Amino acid sequence: MKLFSPAISRLARLRHWRIEQWTQDPVAIQREVLQDLITHGQYSEIGRKYGMSKLFSIRDFKKAVPIHQYDDLKPYIERLMNGEQNLLWNTPVTWFAKSSGTTSDKSKFIPITEESLENCHYHAAKDVLTMYYNFNPDSDLLTGKGLVIGGSHQINAINEDAHYGDLSAVLLQNTPVWANWLRTPELSVALLDEWETKIERLAQSTINENVTSISGVPTWTIVLLKRILEITGKKNIKEVWPHLELYIHGGVSFTPYKDQFRKLLGDNMNYLEMYNASEGFFAAQDDPSVEGMLLFLEHGIFYEFMSPEEYGKPDPVTIGLNDVEIGKNYAIIISTNGGLWRYLVGDTVQFTSLSPFRIKVTGRIKHYINAFGEEVIVDNSDRAIAMACEKTNLIVNDYTAAPVYFSDNSNGAHEWLIEFDNEPENIQQFAYELDEALKSVNSDYEAKRYKNIALGMPVIKVLRKGIFTEWLRSKGKLGGQHKVPRLSNDRKYIEELYALINPK
Numbered sequence: 288m289k290l291f292s293p294a295i296s297r298l299a300r301l302r303h304w305r306i307e308q309w310t311q312d313p314v315a316i317q318r319e320v321l322q323d324l325i326t327h328g329q330y331s332e333i334g335r336k337y338g339m340s341k342l343f344s345i346r347d348f349k350k351a352v353p354i355h356q357y358d359d360l361k362p363y364i365e366r367l368m369n370g371e372q373n374l375l376w377n378t379p380v381t382w383f384a385k386s387s388g389t390t391s392d393k394s395k396f397i398p399i400t401e402e403s404l405e406n407c408h409y410h411a412a413k414d415v416l417t418m419y420y421n422f423n424p425d426s427d428l429l430t431g432k433g434l435v436i437g438g439s440h441q442i443n444a445i446n447e448d449a450h451y452g453d454l455s456a457v458l459l460q461n462t463p464v465w466a467n468w469l470r471t472p473e474l475s476v477a478l479l480d481e482w483e484t485k486i487e488r489l490a491q492s493t494i495n496e497n498v499t500s501i502s503g504v505p506t507w508t509i510v511l512l513k514r515i516l517e518i519t520g521k522k523n524i525k526e527v528w529p530h531l532e533l534y535i536h537g538g539v540s541f542t543p544y545k546d547q548f549r550k551l552l553g554d555n556m557n558y559l560e561m562y563n564a565s566e567g568f569f570a571a572q573d574d575p576s577v578e579g580m581l582l583f584l585e586h587g588i589f590y591e592f593m594s595p596e597e598y599g600k601p602d603p604v605t606i607g608l609n610d611v612e613i614g615k616n617y618a619i620i621i622s623t624n625g626g627l628w629r630y631l632v633g634d635t636v637q638f639t640s641l642s643p644f645r646i647k648v649t650g651r652i653k654h655y656i657n658a659f660g661e662e663v664i665v666d667n668s669d670r671a672i673a674m675a676c677e678k679t680n681l682i683v684n685d686y687t688a689a690p691v692y693f694s695d696n697s698n699g700a701h702e703w704l705i706e707f708d709n710e711p712e713n714i715q716q717f718a719y720e721l722d723e724a725l726k727s728v729n730s731d732y733e734a735k736r737y738k739n740i741a742l743g744m745p746v747i748k749v750l751r752k753g754i755f756t757e758w759l760r761s762k763g764k765l766g767g768q769h770k771v772p773r774l775s776n777d778r779k780y781i782e783e784l785y786a787l788i789n790p791k
Contacts, residue, residue, distance in 0.1 A: 302417040306573075309585040310643040314608055321345060321589040324622055327402070330377035333363065333628060345607065349591070354603060354620055354629045357395050363626075364396055368445050375626030376400050382461070383451040384565035385730070394730045397565040399457055403625035406587045408458060411568035414583065418573040419533065419559060428499050431530050432471040435459070436489065436503025436511060454565045471496045483738055490514045498528040502535035505544040506659045506741040509693060512551045525553040537561035547693060562648060566632055567623050570646055579639030579647050584608075587624030592617035595635060598652055613638050618652045654774040658690035659699050659742050661732040663725065665773045671724035678720040682708035685755040685771050689781045691746060700743040704784055706750045718747045750788070758787055 309316045325348065329339035337352045353359075363374045364383075372379055375398060382399040420426055437455030444450050452460070459477055462470075470477075472492045479485040489511055501508060512524055521527050534552065536544075537560055548556075562570040562580055567588045570580035582590070592611055595618055597603035605620055619632045633653070636646040656663045672683050686705040693699050703721070711717055722745050726733040735742040755771050772780055 302413060303421050305585075306414055306417060306581075310581070313584050313644055316584050317589055317608060318345065320585065320587065321348065321622065324587070324589055324624060327377050327624070328375075328626075328628065330373065331626070332374045333626075334377075337628075349605065349629075352622075352629050354593075354605075354631055355627070356631050360627070360630070361395075364398060367398055368396065368449060368451075370446055370448070375628070376402075376624070378402065379448075380626065381449050382457050383445070383449070384454040384457050385451050386454070386565040396451055398626050400625050402587060403567065403623060404458075404461055406624055408563070408568050409462075411563070411571070411583050411586050414586075415535075415559070415561060415571045418571065418581070419557075421573075422575060423532075423557065426532065427530060428533060429469060431497035431499030431528075432469060433500040433502060434471050434489075434493055434496075434498045435477060436501065436507050437477065454563075471498065483740065486511055486514055486740065490518055494519060494527060496528075497530055499530050500533040500535065501531070504660045505536055505541060505548070506693070506699065506735065508534075508536075509544065509547060509551070510740055516551070523553040524551055525555075531556070533557045533559060535559045535561060537563055544693065562646075564632065564634075566627060566630065567621060567625065569619075573643075573645075577640065577645070579645030582644040582646050584644070589622040591620035591629070592636075593620055593631075594618075595652055608644060611638050611641070611644075613641060616649055650776060654772050656688060656690055656701060656774045656776055658692065658776055659735050661729065661735045661742065663701075663729055663732055663774065667725060667729045667732070668773055670728050671721055674724035674727075675717055675720035679711070679713070679717050681711055681717060684708050684752070687755075687771055687773060687775065687780050687784070688745075689775045689778045698739060698741060698743045700746050702746045702748065702778075702781060704748050704750050704781060706752060706755055708752075711749065714747050714749060718745050721745055721747075750784070754784065754788065758784055761787060 325334075325339045325342055328334035334340070339351075342348045342351055360375070367374055367380050368383065378400055380398045380400055382404075383396040384399055386395050386397055416428075419428065435455070437453065437459070443452060450460075451457075456478065459474060472489055476485070476488045476492055479488060486507075494515060503511075515524065515527055516522075519527050525531055531552065532555075534548065534556060536558065541558070541560065548558075557575070559575070560572050560580055561568075568583060568586060569588070570582045572579075573581035584590075591605035591607060593603055593605045595616055597605075598618060611617065614637055616635050616637055618635050621630050621632060622628050623630070631652075633651050635649045635652055637649050639645045639647055651657070651664070654665050668686075668688060672686060675681075676683055684706045686703055688701050688703045691700045691702050722736065725745075726736060732742075759771065775781070
Protein backbone atom coordinates (compact mmCIF):
# COMPACT_ATOMS: atom_id res chain seq x y z
CA MET A 288 0.00 0.00 0.00
CA LYS A 289 2.66 2.56 0.98
CA LEU A 290 4.72 1.74 -2.12
CA PHE A 291 1.67 1.57 -4.36
CA SER A 292 0.06 4.91 -3.39
CA PRO A 293 2.95 7.17 -4.50
CA ALA A 294 2.97 5.41 -7.89
CA ILE A 295 -0.73 6.17 -8.39
CA SER A 296 -0.07 9.70 -7.16
CA ARG A 297 2.57 10.24 -9.85
CA LEU A 298 0.25 8.87 -12.55
CA ALA A 299 -2.55 11.18 -11.40
CA ARG A 300 -0.29 14.22 -11.70
CA LEU A 301 0.76 13.22 -15.24
CA ARG A 302 -2.82 13.01 -16.54
CA HIS A 303 -3.36 16.76 -16.59
CA TRP A 304 -2.32 17.09 -20.25
CA ARG A 305 -5.44 15.12 -21.22
CA ILE A 306 -7.69 17.61 -19.45
CA GLU A 307 -5.91 20.48 -21.17
CA GLN A 308 -6.52 18.83 -24.54
CA TRP A 309 -10.30 18.72 -24.27
CA THR A 310 -10.62 22.12 -22.60
CA GLN A 311 -8.69 23.79 -25.46
CA ASP A 312 -11.12 22.65 -28.19
CA PRO A 313 -14.36 21.86 -26.37
CA VAL A 314 -16.83 22.26 -29.24
CA ALA A 315 -14.90 19.88 -31.50
CA ILE A 316 -14.58 17.38 -28.66
CA GLN A 317 -18.35 17.45 -28.12
CA ARG A 318 -18.95 16.74 -31.82
CA GLU A 319 -16.64 13.72 -31.56
CA VAL A 320 -18.47 12.51 -28.45
CA LEU A 321 -21.84 12.70 -30.22
CA GLN A 322 -20.53 10.85 -33.25
CA ASP A 323 -19.21 8.07 -31.03
CA LEU A 324 -22.55 7.86 -29.21
CA ILE A 325 -24.46 7.59 -32.48
CA THR A 326 -22.04 4.94 -33.77
CA HIS A 327 -23.03 2.79 -30.79
CA GLY A 328 -26.67 3.85 -30.69
CA GLN A 329 -27.45 3.01 -34.33
CA TYR A 330 -27.32 -0.71 -33.47
CA SER A 331 -29.93 -0.40 -30.71
CA GLU A 332 -33.71 -0.51 -30.98
CA ILE A 333 -34.09 3.20 -30.20
CA GLY A 334 -31.31 3.98 -32.69
CA ARG A 335 -33.14 2.17 -35.46
CA LYS A 336 -36.37 3.93 -34.49
CA TYR A 337 -34.79 7.36 -35.00
CA GLY A 338 -32.60 6.41 -37.96
CA MET A 339 -29.29 7.08 -36.22
CA SER A 340 -27.34 5.38 -39.00
CA LYS A 341 -28.25 8.37 -41.20
CA LEU A 342 -27.53 11.14 -38.69
CA PHE A 343 -24.32 12.95 -39.56
CA SER A 344 -24.71 16.34 -37.86
CA ILE A 345 -25.89 17.83 -34.59
CA ARG A 346 -28.74 19.52 -36.44
CA ASP A 347 -29.92 16.20 -37.91
CA PHE A 348 -29.64 14.53 -34.51
CA LYS A 349 -31.77 17.17 -32.77
CA LYS A 350 -34.33 17.07 -35.55
CA ALA A 351 -34.68 13.28 -35.51
CA VAL A 352 -34.51 12.50 -31.79
CA PRO A 353 -37.03 14.11 -29.41
CA ILE A 354 -36.23 15.22 -25.87
CA HIS A 355 -37.00 12.44 -23.39
CA GLN A 356 -37.97 12.41 -19.76
CA TYR A 357 -37.73 9.29 -17.60
CA ASP A 358 -41.29 8.17 -18.30
CA ASP A 359 -40.54 8.25 -22.04
CA LEU A 360 -37.63 5.83 -21.61
CA LYS A 361 -39.25 3.76 -18.86
CA PRO A 362 -40.71 1.08 -21.23
CA TYR A 363 -37.19 0.41 -22.60
CA ILE A 364 -35.72 0.32 -19.09
CA GLU A 365 -38.36 -2.11 -17.83
CA ARG A 366 -37.59 -4.42 -20.75
CA LEU A 367 -33.87 -4.15 -20.01
CA MET A 368 -34.54 -5.08 -16.39
CA ASN A 369 -36.45 -8.12 -17.64
CA GLY A 370 -33.42 -9.32 -19.58
CA GLU A 371 -33.78 -7.86 -23.08
CA GLN A 372 -30.72 -6.16 -24.57
CA ASN A 373 -29.74 -3.74 -27.36
CA LEU A 374 -32.67 -1.46 -26.62
CA LEU A 375 -30.98 1.85 -25.68
CA TRP A 376 -27.34 0.86 -26.21
CA ASN A 377 -25.51 -1.85 -28.16
CA THR A 378 -23.59 -3.46 -25.28
CA PRO A 379 -25.07 -5.42 -22.33
CA VAL A 380 -26.76 -3.58 -19.48
CA THR A 381 -26.53 -5.54 -16.23
CA TRP A 382 -26.49 -2.74 -13.65
CA PHE A 383 -29.05 -0.07 -12.81
CA ALA A 384 -28.58 2.91 -10.51
CA LYS A 385 -31.63 3.47 -8.33
CA SER A 386 -32.43 7.14 -7.97
CA SER A 387 -35.25 9.36 -6.69
CA GLY A 388 -38.59 9.04 -8.38
CA THR A 389 -40.50 10.78 -11.13
CA THR A 390 -44.06 12.02 -11.12
CA SER A 391 -45.35 8.46 -11.45
CA ASP A 392 -42.75 6.35 -9.63
CA LYS A 393 -41.25 6.22 -6.16
CA SER A 394 -37.86 5.40 -7.69
CA LYS A 395 -36.27 5.45 -11.12
CA PHE A 396 -33.64 3.09 -12.48
CA ILE A 397 -30.87 4.45 -14.68
CA PRO A 398 -29.06 1.94 -16.94
CA ILE A 399 -25.31 1.63 -16.30
CA THR A 400 -23.22 0.26 -19.16
CA GLU A 401 -19.58 -0.79 -19.14
CA GLU A 402 -18.84 2.35 -21.17
CA SER A 403 -20.59 4.65 -18.70
CA LEU A 404 -18.73 3.06 -15.80
CA GLU A 405 -15.28 3.18 -17.37
CA ASN A 406 -15.40 6.21 -19.67
CA CYS A 407 -17.65 8.44 -17.60
CA HIS A 408 -17.73 7.72 -13.85
CA TYR A 409 -14.22 6.26 -13.38
CA HIS A 410 -12.59 8.52 -15.99
CA ALA A 411 -14.10 11.57 -14.27
CA ALA A 412 -12.98 10.37 -10.84
CA LYS A 413 -9.40 10.14 -12.11
CA ASP A 414 -9.68 13.64 -13.54
CA VAL A 415 -10.92 14.97 -10.19
CA LEU A 416 -7.80 13.54 -8.57
CA THR A 417 -5.61 15.04 -11.28
CA MET A 418 -7.16 18.49 -10.93
CA TYR A 419 -6.74 18.38 -7.16
CA TYR A 420 -3.03 17.56 -7.50
CA ASN A 421 -2.63 20.32 -10.05
CA PHE A 422 -3.56 22.91 -7.41
CA ASN A 423 -2.05 21.02 -4.47
CA PRO A 424 1.29 19.75 -5.83
CA ASP A 425 2.64 18.93 -2.36
CA SER A 426 -0.44 16.90 -1.38
CA ASP A 427 -0.05 13.59 0.47
CA LEU A 428 -3.62 12.59 -0.35
CA LEU A 429 -2.84 9.08 -1.60
CA THR A 430 -0.46 8.18 1.20
CA GLY A 431 -3.58 7.56 3.30
CA LYS A 432 -7.12 6.37 2.67
CA GLY A 433 -10.29 8.00 1.44
CA LEU A 434 -13.32 7.61 3.69
CA VAL A 435 -16.33 7.05 1.43
CA ILE A 436 -19.77 7.75 2.91
CA GLY A 437 -22.38 6.76 0.35
CA GLY A 438 -26.12 6.44 0.51
CA SER A 439 -28.08 3.24 1.12
CA HIS A 440 -25.86 0.66 -0.50
CA GLN A 441 -27.99 -2.47 -0.61
CA ILE A 442 -27.48 -4.40 -3.85
CA ASN A 443 -30.59 -6.11 -5.17
CA ALA A 444 -30.74 -8.85 -7.79
CA ILE A 445 -33.25 -8.37 -10.58
CA ASN A 446 -32.40 -11.71 -12.17
CA GLU A 447 -29.31 -13.91 -12.58
CA ASP A 448 -27.49 -11.29 -14.64
CA ALA A 449 -28.86 -7.91 -13.53
CA HIS A 450 -28.64 -5.96 -10.25
CA TYR A 451 -29.56 -2.52 -8.95
CA GLY A 452 -28.47 -0.28 -6.10
CA ASP A 453 -27.81 3.40 -5.60
CA LEU A 454 -24.98 4.82 -7.68
CA SER A 455 -22.38 4.59 -4.93
CA ALA A 456 -23.20 0.89 -4.47
CA VAL A 457 -22.85 0.19 -8.19
CA LEU A 458 -19.51 2.02 -8.33
CA LEU A 459 -18.16 0.24 -5.25
CA GLN A 460 -19.19 -3.17 -6.56
CA ASN A 461 -17.46 -2.56 -9.88
CA THR A 462 -14.41 -0.63 -8.70
CA PRO A 463 -10.95 -1.94 -9.68
CA VAL A 464 -9.16 -4.02 -7.04
CA TRP A 465 -6.39 -1.44 -6.59
CA ALA A 466 -8.93 1.27 -5.70
CA ASN A 467 -10.06 -0.75 -2.67
CA TRP A 468 -6.55 -0.40 -1.20
CA LEU A 469 -7.03 3.36 -1.11
CA ARG A 470 -10.52 3.36 0.41
CA THR A 471 -12.10 2.80 3.81
CA PRO A 472 -14.24 1.23 5.22
CA GLU A 473 -14.09 -2.33 3.92
CA LEU A 474 -16.79 -3.27 1.43
CA SER A 475 -18.89 -5.23 3.93
CA VAL A 476 -19.34 -2.07 6.01
CA ALA A 477 -19.74 0.27 3.05
CA LEU A 478 -22.56 -1.88 1.68
CA LEU A 479 -24.63 -1.90 4.89
CA ASP A 480 -28.07 -0.37 4.39
CA GLU A 481 -29.24 -0.21 8.02
CA TRP A 482 -28.03 3.29 8.86
CA GLU A 483 -27.96 3.19 12.65
CA THR A 484 -25.69 0.14 12.55
CA LYS A 485 -23.78 1.50 9.58
CA ILE A 486 -22.85 4.81 11.24
CA GLU A 487 -21.57 2.96 14.29
CA ARG A 488 -19.59 0.47 12.18
CA LEU A 489 -18.20 3.28 10.03
CA ALA A 490 -17.06 5.16 13.11
CA GLN A 491 -15.51 2.18 14.89
CA SER A 492 -13.77 0.78 11.80
CA THR A 493 -12.20 4.01 10.58
CA ILE A 494 -11.03 5.74 13.78
CA ASN A 495 -7.61 4.10 13.65
CA GLU A 496 -7.13 4.45 9.87
CA ASN A 497 -4.93 7.11 8.27
CA VAL A 498 -7.79 9.00 6.64
CA THR A 499 -6.64 11.77 4.30
CA SER A 500 -9.94 12.52 2.53
CA ILE A 501 -13.67 12.23 3.14
CA SER A 502 -16.37 12.14 0.48
CA GLY A 503 -20.09 12.06 1.07
CA VAL A 504 -23.33 14.00 1.33
CA PRO A 505 -22.98 16.64 4.08
CA THR A 506 -25.92 15.41 6.17
CA TRP A 507 -24.61 11.85 6.67
CA THR A 508 -21.04 13.08 6.99
CA ILE A 509 -22.01 15.35 9.88
CA VAL A 510 -23.79 12.51 11.66
CA LEU A 511 -20.71 10.27 11.32
CA LEU A 512 -18.19 12.91 12.37
CA LYS A 513 -20.18 13.83 15.47
CA ARG A 514 -20.32 10.17 16.46
CA ILE A 515 -16.55 9.81 16.02
CA LEU A 516 -15.96 12.81 18.28
CA GLU A 517 -18.29 11.27 20.87
CA ILE A 518 -16.33 8.02 20.81
CA THR A 519 -12.87 9.59 20.90
CA GLY A 520 -13.56 12.59 23.10
CA LYS A 521 -11.57 14.77 20.67
CA LYS A 522 -12.40 18.42 19.98
CA ASN A 523 -12.28 18.16 16.19
CA ILE A 524 -11.68 15.53 13.54
CA LYS A 525 -8.14 16.69 12.75
CA GLU A 526 -7.18 15.39 16.20
CA VAL A 527 -8.47 11.97 15.12
CA TRP A 528 -7.01 12.06 11.60
CA PRO A 529 -4.08 14.53 11.62
CA HIS A 530 -3.34 13.99 7.91
CA LEU A 531 -6.89 14.73 6.76
CA GLU A 532 -6.70 17.35 4.01
CA LEU A 533 -9.77 17.12 1.74
CA TYR A 534 -13.56 16.94 1.96
CA ILE A 535 -15.37 16.16 -1.30
CA HIS A 536 -19.04 17.09 -1.45
CA GLY A 537 -21.85 17.34 -3.95
CA GLY A 538 -25.53 16.64 -4.52
CA VAL A 539 -26.86 19.41 -2.27
CA SER A 540 -25.85 22.98 -1.53
CA PHE A 541 -22.87 23.12 0.81
CA THR A 542 -23.55 26.70 1.94
CA PRO A 543 -25.67 25.86 5.04
CA TYR A 544 -23.08 23.38 6.26
CA LYS A 545 -19.87 25.40 5.98
CA ASP A 546 -19.76 26.61 9.58
CA GLN A 547 -20.49 23.16 10.99
CA PHE A 548 -17.74 21.57 8.91
CA ARG A 549 -15.30 24.26 9.98
CA LYS A 550 -16.05 23.40 13.62
CA LEU A 551 -15.84 19.64 13.03
CA LEU A 552 -12.78 19.54 10.76
CA GLY A 553 -10.79 22.50 12.00
CA ASP A 554 -8.74 24.82 9.79
CA ASN A 555 -6.38 24.04 6.91
CA MET A 556 -8.91 21.88 5.09
CA ASN A 557 -9.48 21.75 1.35
CA TYR A 558 -13.01 21.46 -0.03
CA LEU A 559 -13.92 20.21 -3.49
CA GLU A 560 -17.36 20.18 -5.10
CA MET A 561 -18.44 17.54 -7.60
CA TYR A 562 -21.52 17.17 -9.77
CA ASN A 563 -22.00 13.42 -10.01
CA ALA A 564 -25.40 11.84 -10.66
CA SER A 565 -26.78 8.45 -11.60
CA GLU A 566 -27.07 9.70 -15.17
CA GLY A 567 -23.40 10.68 -15.37
CA PHE A 568 -20.44 12.46 -13.82
CA PHE A 569 -20.89 15.98 -15.16
CA ALA A 570 -18.42 18.34 -13.51
CA ALA A 571 -16.01 19.06 -10.65
CA GLN A 572 -14.01 21.96 -9.29
CA ASP A 573 -10.73 22.39 -11.13
CA ASP A 574 -9.70 25.67 -9.50
CA PRO A 575 -10.65 26.40 -5.88
CA SER A 576 -10.02 30.13 -6.36
CA VAL A 577 -12.86 30.62 -8.87
CA GLU A 578 -16.58 29.94 -8.82
CA GLY A 579 -17.93 26.94 -10.67
CA MET A 580 -17.04 23.39 -11.68
CA LEU A 581 -15.29 22.36 -14.88
CA LEU A 582 -17.78 20.73 -17.25
CA PHE A 583 -16.51 17.28 -18.29
CA LEU A 584 -16.76 17.24 -22.09
CA GLU A 585 -14.83 14.10 -23.07
CA HIS A 586 -16.55 11.60 -20.82
CA GLY A 587 -19.20 10.03 -23.03
CA ILE A 588 -21.83 12.75 -22.55
CA PHE A 589 -23.11 15.16 -25.21
CA TYR A 590 -24.70 18.28 -23.72
CA GLU A 591 -27.49 20.56 -24.82
CA PHE A 592 -28.88 23.46 -22.83
CA MET A 593 -32.48 24.65 -22.68
CA SER A 594 -34.01 27.78 -21.23
CA PRO A 595 -36.49 26.83 -18.48
CA GLU A 596 -39.12 28.82 -20.39
CA GLU A 597 -38.93 26.16 -23.12
CA TYR A 598 -39.93 23.41 -20.70
CA GLY A 599 -43.27 21.86 -21.62
CA LYS A 600 -43.33 23.20 -25.18
CA PRO A 601 -44.00 20.63 -27.92
CA ASP A 602 -40.70 21.35 -29.69
CA PRO A 603 -38.37 23.04 -27.16
CA VAL A 604 -35.31 24.88 -28.45
CA THR A 605 -31.90 23.80 -27.16
CA ILE A 606 -28.48 25.34 -27.71
CA GLY A 607 -24.89 24.11 -27.60
CA LEU A 608 -21.74 25.38 -25.96
CA ASN A 609 -21.22 27.97 -28.70
CA ASP A 610 -24.34 29.86 -27.65
CA VAL A 611 -24.48 29.64 -23.86
CA GLU A 612 -24.09 32.80 -21.79
CA ILE A 613 -22.73 33.46 -18.31
CA GLY A 614 -25.34 33.91 -15.59
CA LYS A 615 -28.34 32.51 -17.49
CA ASN A 616 -30.31 29.57 -16.16
CA TYR A 617 -30.33 26.45 -18.34
CA ALA A 618 -31.85 23.01 -18.00
CA ILE A 619 -29.41 20.26 -19.01
CA ILE A 620 -30.25 17.83 -21.83
CA ILE A 621 -27.82 14.89 -22.12
CA SER A 622 -27.11 12.01 -24.49
CA THR A 623 -24.87 9.43 -22.83
CA ASN A 624 -22.91 6.22 -23.21
CA GLY A 625 -25.38 4.77 -20.72
CA GLY A 626 -28.09 4.84 -23.40
CA LEU A 627 -29.90 8.06 -22.42
CA TRP A 628 -30.84 10.02 -25.54
CA ARG A 629 -31.62 13.74 -25.30
CA TYR A 630 -32.58 13.12 -21.69
CA LEU A 631 -33.86 15.97 -19.50
CA VAL A 632 -31.95 15.60 -16.24
CA GLY A 633 -34.17 18.10 -14.42
CA ASP A 634 -31.33 20.16 -12.94
CA THR A 635 -30.70 23.77 -13.85
CA VAL A 636 -27.23 25.28 -14.12
CA GLN A 637 -25.55 28.59 -14.83
CA PHE A 638 -22.22 29.07 -16.57
CA THR A 639 -19.66 30.90 -14.48
CA SER A 640 -16.96 30.78 -17.17
CA LEU A 641 -16.85 30.12 -20.92
CA SER A 642 -13.12 29.50 -21.24
CA PRO A 643 -12.99 26.90 -19.90
CA PHE A 644 -16.65 25.99 -19.52
CA ARG A 645 -17.53 26.01 -15.83
CA ILE A 646 -20.97 25.65 -14.30
CA LYS A 647 -22.75 25.86 -10.98
CA VAL A 648 -25.94 24.00 -10.12
CA THR A 649 -28.79 26.42 -9.48
CA GLY A 650 -31.67 24.08 -8.74
CA ARG A 651 -34.31 22.01 -10.46
CA ILE A 652 -36.43 22.95 -13.42
CA LYS A 653 -39.41 22.59 -11.10
CA HIS A 654 -39.81 23.65 -7.49
CA TYR A 655 -38.18 21.19 -5.13
CA ILE A 656 -36.51 20.65 -1.76
CA ASN A 657 -33.12 18.96 -1.85
CA ALA A 658 -31.38 20.35 1.22
CA PHE A 659 -30.48 16.92 2.57
CA GLY A 660 -30.36 14.79 -0.58
CA GLU A 661 -34.09 13.98 -0.37
CA GLU A 662 -35.06 15.44 -3.77
CA VAL A 663 -38.70 16.13 -2.92
CA ILE A 664 -40.55 17.52 -5.94
CA VAL A 665 -43.95 19.25 -6.06
CA ASP A 666 -45.68 16.15 -7.33
CA ASN A 667 -44.43 14.30 -4.22
CA SER A 668 -45.66 17.01 -1.85
CA ASP A 669 -49.04 17.45 -3.58
CA ARG A 670 -49.69 13.71 -3.45
CA ALA A 671 -48.55 13.49 0.18
CA ILE A 672 -50.76 16.41 1.24
CA ALA A 673 -53.75 14.75 -0.43
CA MET A 674 -53.00 11.43 1.26
CA ALA A 675 -52.62 13.08 4.67
CA CYS A 676 -55.86 15.02 4.19
CA GLU A 677 -57.71 11.83 3.35
CA LYS A 678 -56.39 10.15 6.50
CA THR A 679 -57.29 13.07 8.80
CA ASN A 680 -60.45 14.43 7.13
CA LEU A 681 -58.80 17.81 6.58
CA ILE A 682 -58.74 20.15 3.60
CA VAL A 683 -55.65 22.17 2.73
CA ASN A 684 -56.24 25.44 0.90
CA ASP A 685 -52.60 26.25 0.29
CA TYR A 686 -49.13 25.49 1.54
CA THR A 687 -45.45 26.14 1.09
CA ALA A 688 -42.48 24.24 2.50
CA ALA A 689 -38.77 24.86 2.96
CA PRO A 690 -35.87 23.31 4.86
CA VAL A 691 -34.85 23.90 8.45
CA TYR A 692 -31.10 23.32 8.45
CA PHE A 693 -28.91 21.39 10.87
CA SER A 694 -27.92 23.16 14.05
CA ASP A 695 -25.58 22.15 16.84
CA ASN A 696 -28.52 20.70 18.78
CA SER A 697 -30.95 19.40 16.17
CA ASN A 698 -31.23 17.63 12.86
CA GLY A 699 -32.63 19.16 9.72
CA ALA A 700 -36.33 19.09 8.90
CA HIS A 701 -38.94 20.45 6.53
CA GLU A 702 -41.07 23.35 7.73
CA TRP A 703 -44.57 23.44 6.27
CA LEU A 704 -46.71 26.58 6.39
CA ILE A 705 -50.26 25.35 5.76
CA GLU A 706 -53.59 27.09 5.44
CA PHE A 707 -56.39 24.65 6.27
CA ASP A 708 -60.02 25.07 5.26
CA ASN A 709 -61.13 23.40 8.49
CA GLU A 710 -59.36 23.73 11.81
CA PRO A 711 -57.19 20.69 12.58
CA GLU A 712 -57.85 19.09 15.97
CA ASN A 713 -54.58 17.13 16.03
CA ILE A 714 -51.79 18.74 14.02
CA GLN A 715 -49.31 16.10 15.14
CA GLN A 716 -51.45 13.39 13.57
CA PHE A 717 -51.46 15.34 10.32
CA ALA A 718 -47.68 15.70 10.49
CA TYR A 719 -47.36 11.94 11.02
CA GLU A 720 -49.60 11.13 8.04
CA LEU A 721 -47.78 13.66 5.84
CA ASP A 722 -44.44 12.13 6.79
CA GLU A 723 -45.66 8.59 6.06
CA ALA A 724 -47.10 9.68 2.72
CA LEU A 725 -43.85 11.35 1.68
CA LYS A 726 -41.95 8.18 2.57
CA SER A 727 -44.31 6.17 0.37
CA VAL A 728 -43.85 8.35 -2.73
CA ASN A 729 -40.15 9.26 -2.47
CA SER A 730 -37.47 6.67 -1.65
CA ASP A 731 -34.76 9.30 -1.04
CA TYR A 732 -36.93 11.10 1.53
CA GLU A 733 -37.64 7.73 3.14
CA ALA A 734 -33.91 7.01 3.42
CA LYS A 735 -33.11 10.40 4.95
CA ARG A 736 -35.92 10.01 7.49
CA TYR A 737 -34.63 6.66 8.76
CA LYS A 738 -34.75 6.83 12.58
CA ASN A 739 -34.42 10.66 12.43
CA ILE A 740 -30.69 10.28 11.79
CA ALA A 741 -30.46 12.91 9.04
CA LEU A 742 -33.94 14.40 8.71
CA GLY A 743 -36.49 14.98 11.45
CA MET A 744 -40.28 14.97 11.43
CA PRO A 745 -42.05 17.68 9.41
CA VAL A 746 -42.61 20.90 11.35
CA ILE A 747 -46.16 22.12 10.67
CA LYS A 748 -47.21 25.75 11.22
CA VAL A 749 -50.95 26.44 10.79
CA LEU A 750 -51.61 29.81 9.12
CA ARG A 751 -54.81 31.83 9.34
CA LYS A 752 -57.08 31.84 6.32
CA GLY A 753 -56.28 34.40 3.66
CA ILE A 754 -52.58 34.83 4.45
CA PHE A 755 -51.40 33.36 1.15
CA THR A 756 -53.75 35.67 -0.74
CA GLU A 757 -52.30 38.63 1.16
CA TRP A 758 -48.78 37.47 0.34
CA LEU A 759 -49.54 37.16 -3.38
CA ARG A 760 -51.15 40.58 -3.33
CA SER A 761 -48.07 42.06 -1.64
CA LYS A 762 -45.94 40.58 -4.45
CA GLY A 763 -48.21 41.97 -7.16
CA LYS A 764 -49.05 38.41 -8.21
CA LEU A 765 -52.67 38.03 -7.22
CA GLY A 766 -54.84 36.37 -9.86
CA GLY A 767 -54.06 35.06 -13.30
CA GLN A 768 -51.62 32.14 -13.42
CA HIS A 769 -49.74 33.17 -10.31
CA LYS A 770 -49.53 30.51 -7.63
CA VAL A 771 -47.97 30.06 -4.23
CA PRO A 772 -44.60 28.27 -4.67
CA ARG A 773 -45.16 24.87 -3.12
CA LEU A 774 -41.51 24.04 -2.39
CA SER A 775 -38.31 26.02 -2.10
CA ASN A 776 -34.77 24.95 -1.35
CA ASP A 777 -34.19 28.13 0.64
CA ARG A 778 -36.28 29.96 3.22
CA LYS A 779 -37.00 33.13 1.23
CA TYR A 780 -40.76 32.58 0.81
CA ILE A 781 -41.29 31.32 4.35
CA GLU A 782 -39.47 34.30 5.85
CA GLU A 783 -41.52 36.67 3.68
CA LEU A 784 -44.70 35.06 5.00
CA TYR A 785 -43.48 35.32 8.58
CA ALA A 786 -42.71 39.00 8.03
CA LEU A 787 -46.26 39.51 6.73
CA ILE A 788 -47.76 37.68 9.71
CA ASN A 789 -45.64 39.53 12.27
CA PRO A 790 -44.16 42.74 10.83
CA LYS A 791 -42.19 43.32 14.05
